[in-house]
Amino acid sequence: IGWEDQVNDDISYNMQLMLSDNKTVITEYHNPEKVISSYYEGQELGEIWGFEADKLFQSQSEVEEYTSEVDLSFFGTDWQAGNVKYKDLNGDGSVDIGDNTVDNPGDRKIIGNSNPRYRFSIQSGLSWKNVDVNMLWQGVGKRDYWPDNYGTLFWGWNSRGHSIVTEPTLDYWSEDNPDAYLPISLESGGRSGFGKDRRPSTRYLQSSSYIRLKSLNIGYTLPVSFVQKLNIKNMRVYLNGENLLTFTSLWENFDPELVHVTSGNRIGQGRAYPLAQVYGFGIDISF
Numbered sequence: 001i002g003w004e005d006q007v008n009d010d011i012s013y014n015m016q017l018m019l020s021d022n023k024t025v026i027t028e029y030h031n032p033e034k035v036i037s038s039y040y041e042g043q044e045l046g047e048i049w050g051f052e053a054d055k056l057f058q059s060q061s062e063v064e065e066y067t068s069e070v071d072l073s074f075f076g077t078d079w080q081a082g083n084v085k086y087k088d089l090n091g092d093g094s095v096d097i098g099d100n101t102v103d104n105p106g107d108r109k110i111i112g113n114s115n116p117r118y119r120f121s122i123q124s125g126l127s128w129k130n131v132d133v134n135m136l137w138q139g140v141g142k143r144d145y146w147p148d149n150y151g152t153l154f155w156g157w158n159s160r161g162h163s164i165v166t167e168p169t170l171d172y173w174s175e176d177n178p179d180a181y182l183p184i185s186l187e188s189g190g191r192s193g194f195g196k197d198r199r200p201s202t203r204y205l206q207s208s209s210y211i212r213l214k215s216l217n218i219g220y221t222l223p224v225s226f227v228q229k230l231n232i233k234n235m236r237v238y239l240n241g242e243n244l245l246t247f248t249s250l251w252e253n254f255d256p257e258l259v260h261v262t263s264g265n266r267i268g269q270g271r272a273y274p275l276a277q278v279y280g281f282g283i284d285i286s287f
Contacts, residue, residue, distance in 0.1 A: 082184025
């Protein structure tokens with residue numbers, strides 16, 4: 001949708017809005033039991049199945065009290081303060097994946113979707129006398145992201161030898177930091193280590209929706225009476241910039257445009273060459 005108008009002899013403006021949306025649903029696939037780990041009829045591509053977890057264990061007594069009533073052995077062993085506390089949604093005394101089917105998913109549910117919805121852009125321009133301003137905003141209205149077990153930009157620690165430690169990844173649970181966002185830092189990725197804390201769950205599901213000022217251009221056209229003295233037909237000076245502002249609730253180590261990039265050799269999980277902020281200055285001259 002576009003609109004342009006001239007307010008008076010000095011002021012004019014324009015705006016273009018774009019919005020698109022799509023989703024893909026499987027209508028036929030041979031999976032009569034609707035096993036979740038495969039395609040199944042009625043599945044919306046991009047579904048993220050996960051557990052519900054809203055807190056971390058804060059003490060060993062809390063661990064013992066909870067595990068005496070709820071079996072968490074599906075995830076691992078050696079539970080301690082700082083581990084993720086998964087909820088028993090179906091009330092059967094155990095947190096697990098049931099038969100791993102749509103009809104019996106255990107304590108899992110659809111917690112998000114990784115496919116982008118509601119892509120949009122807003123392009124606008126304003127002209128006042130000899131000054132012109134043009135900008136482009138773009139973004140995605142809804143998209144979810146789950147960090148892989150070895151997504152080091154999120155979890156920090158990685159026992160496979162290529163960890164990335166940044167300030168956000170240091171906010172892990174300890175007795176001195178009980179209100180931390182990340183679980184306790186453990187050395188092993190096995191059942192007794194950090195593997196049990198990195199199962200898809202509502203606690204760490206990320207929203208990668210965003211809006212970004214993709215480009216901004218501000219120009220000034222010199223008066224004709226001035227440039228004619230220089231035997232020039234037209235002269236315009238301008239400043240421009242790209243990727244100037246981004247608004248998102250995504251984990252701050254990630255760029256929302258790049259977080260879903262995947263490749264071989266464990267590249268991905270947000271590890272991509274960053275989109276740089278670019279600033280420019282120029283002069284347009286017509287003879």
